Amino acid sequence: MQQLQSHPAAPIWSFFQNICAIPRPSKHEEQIRNWIINWAQENNIDCVKDKIGNLILTKPASAGYQDKTPVILQCHLDMVPQKNNDKVHNFLTDPIIPVIDGEWLRADHTTLGADNGIGMASCLAVLADSDIEHGPLEVLITTDEETGMTGAFGLEAGQLQGKVFINTDSEQEGELYVGCAGGINVNVLLPFEKMETDITESAYQISISGLKGGHSGVDINLGRANAIKELANVLMNLDAAPFLISSLSGGSLRNAIPREAHAVIVCDAQYQNSLETVINTLQVSLSDKYRESESKFTVTLQPCDLPSSVLTHQSHDNLINALAHCDNGVFSMDDNFPNVVETSSNLAVVTQQSGLMNQFAIQVLIRSQIEEDKHKCAEKLTMHFKQYGGRVATEGNYPGWTPNKESTIYQVMETQYQSLFGNKPKAMVIHAGLECGLFCEKYPHWDMISFGPTIKFPHSPDEKVEIASVDNYWALLKATLKAID
Incomplete structure (x- = not known):
């Protein structure tokens, strides 16, 4: 310097x-x-x-x-x-x-x-x-x-x-x-149940990485991919094999668009080639979807060690649906100022907690110029996660x-x-x-x-x-x- x-x-x-x-x-x-x-x-x-x-x-x-x-x-x-x-x-x-x-x-x-x-x-x-x-x-x-x-x-x-x-x-x-x-945090604890894996099955890590991320306020209107949302969409469309999720995580900060997300899934080894084909297809599809906003990112499938447990079918479905259908991105623009977002949300962080309580901790940050709209969005997200068994709390509200x-x-x-x-x-x-x-x-x-x-x-x-x-x-x-x- x-x-x-x-x-x-x-x-x-x-x-x-x-x-x-x-x-x-x-x-x-x-x-x-x-x-x-x-x-x-x-x-x-x-x-x-x-x-x-x-x-x-x-x-x-x-x-x-x-x-x-x-x-x-x-x-x-x-x-x-x-x-x-x-x-x-x-x-x-x-x-x-x-x-x-x-x-x-x-x-x-x-x-x-x-x-x-x-x-x-x-x-x-x-x-x-x-x-x-x-x-x-x-x-x-x-x-x-x-x-x-x-x-x-x-x-x-x-x-x-x-x-x-x-x-x-x-x-x-x-x-x-x-x-x-202004802003408000929506914090979700989504409980899950698990069951033992079959030792004859195989495990794979699916990762989305290399996204640009950025500030969840000033960059939210740039059309960038949200790694958590896209990973959930990948899992929702992964119909080449019957599988169950063992673990899932993504993002690191509530005010940053998540750049990476990872999931470990378990299924019969006979489906590996089919999974690889679908993942490659989804990579091409996502590259086309974000060709204007993302230059270098990958969707990968890698064999990994077999975990001791997976989510039950109901917990598996709850997690995928809760993330894939969570409102994310720009909701409205400010009519009084050019190119200024009025209201948005960012699905920011997912971490998995195991022990006395088995649950996924999910963080969403809502921003809005309009106080009423901010709270309406928070209420909508609260109802969304509750339908999948989530316990929801809002905090950090600032005007x-x-x-x-x-x-x-x-x-x-x-x-x-x-x-x-x-x-x-x-x-x-x-x-x-x-x-x-x-x-x-x-x-x-x-x-x-x-x-x-x-x-x-x-x-x-x-x-x-x-x-x-x-x-x-x-x-x-x-x-x-x-x-x-």
């Missing part, structure tokens, strides 16, 4: 390089939090850790700016830990390795953490730079945003004094975000952020953007759960906006950030801070 030091956004790249060196997957932010606290102490910057683990850093106004409106910059500590299947990487101990790839910065077959590491780097860079002109400044760095918005939920009213709030967690340069979707294109901070940033780049930015709503929606409840007087550089394919190993867009983002951030009256 040394060559990025010649770019206008060099201060951001310096901090981002440090951030990449420190492991910070969600719920494991201790190292990055302690690094920021120590950095703040060394630079005489006030830093407070609240009860939930958020950090609040403060910096006095520049000379002559003491009477300006106080501003809050906000980012989050954590990153999504995703890697390619053949990549050896421990997100708890290993640094992220940034790679310059032409006009983009990516990682070495893992998520980069530009979401929201670039935003965090920019906030620290503002705190560190005595030449940037601004009014009274607070920086809020929240904890565990990606897996539960824990920091936003736990932020107490009255902790911050600012009136203008700038979130740095958006992912398209040239767009100013004035609203976001959306109602768009306000007439806000003062939007007008300020629009003016600064046009002055810097010669054209107007787009006012947008993001189909993702920015923390802004939660902050609205506790700080209703805040005038809020969100913006950021261009980040493609967050939450997947294909994540990359456009280098030139970081330069523009940095220029706009500095100009905005100066222009706020």
Whole structure:
């Protein structure tokens, strides 16, 4: 990353390089939090850790700016830990390795953490730079945003004094975000019964892998395959042999489109050739179905060790039907903003639990700009899984952020953007759960906006950030801070 030091956004790249060196997957932010606290102490910057683990850093106004409106910059500590299947990487101990790839910065077959590491780097860079002109400044760095918005939920009213709030967690340069979707988790426990396998039978692992995955909000409308759904469809159409499922799993994060899914099935060995033929046919069919959105993925059938048990016929049918017929993807689009999803769901994770309780744990994340529609979808999914014996609970409900294109901070940033780049930015709503929606409840007087550089394919190993867009983002951030009256 040394060559990025010649770019206008060099201060951001310096901090981002440090951030990449420190492991910070969600719920494991201790190292990055302690690094920021120590950095703040060394630079005489006030830093407070609240009860939930958020950090609040403060910096006095520049000379002559003491009477300006106080501003809050906000980012989050954590990153999504995703890697390619053949990549050896421990997100708890290993640094992220940034790679310059032409006009983009990516990682070495893992998520980069530009979401929201670039935003965090920019906030620290503002705190560190005595030449940037601004009014009274607070920086809020929240904890565990990606897996539960824990920091936003736990932020107490009255902790911050600012009136203008700038979130740095958006992912398209040239767009100013004035609203976001809310979300709710639908968690399912689907019980199953099992029976012993016959030692004369054979076992095979069916896998779907190599899908692009991506962010379950901003990428949900790109027509990408959901590995869990497609594996369930494969099993539903696998009529070449009488078989029973022994195990099934897929996905890893509730807010990422699942890229891989696997099932072990058991049947008579005489059907192996027939199974291989059907799997090959289904591979061709899926390749045609996703020819515009998926470039490299495989459906494979491999012999494996015979497991000791399989699902009973009823449990087998319940599992396949529950997954194959689960609503997934885009339900409606927002008529007020072009190409913005209004309501969607993501069948995100399936894991198998055995022991005192034999059950499949299924996670679905619903997002919507409309509170009523969000709860209607949750109720529909609840009824769907209950018909197959599932025990369903909803949790983590968070509100959306109602768009306000007439806000003062939007007008300020629009003016600064046009002055810097010669054209107007787009006012947008993001189909993702920015923390802004939660902050609205506790700080209703805040005038809020969100913006950021261009980040493609967050939450997947294909994540990359456009280098030139970081330069523009940095220029706009500095100009905005100066222009706020």
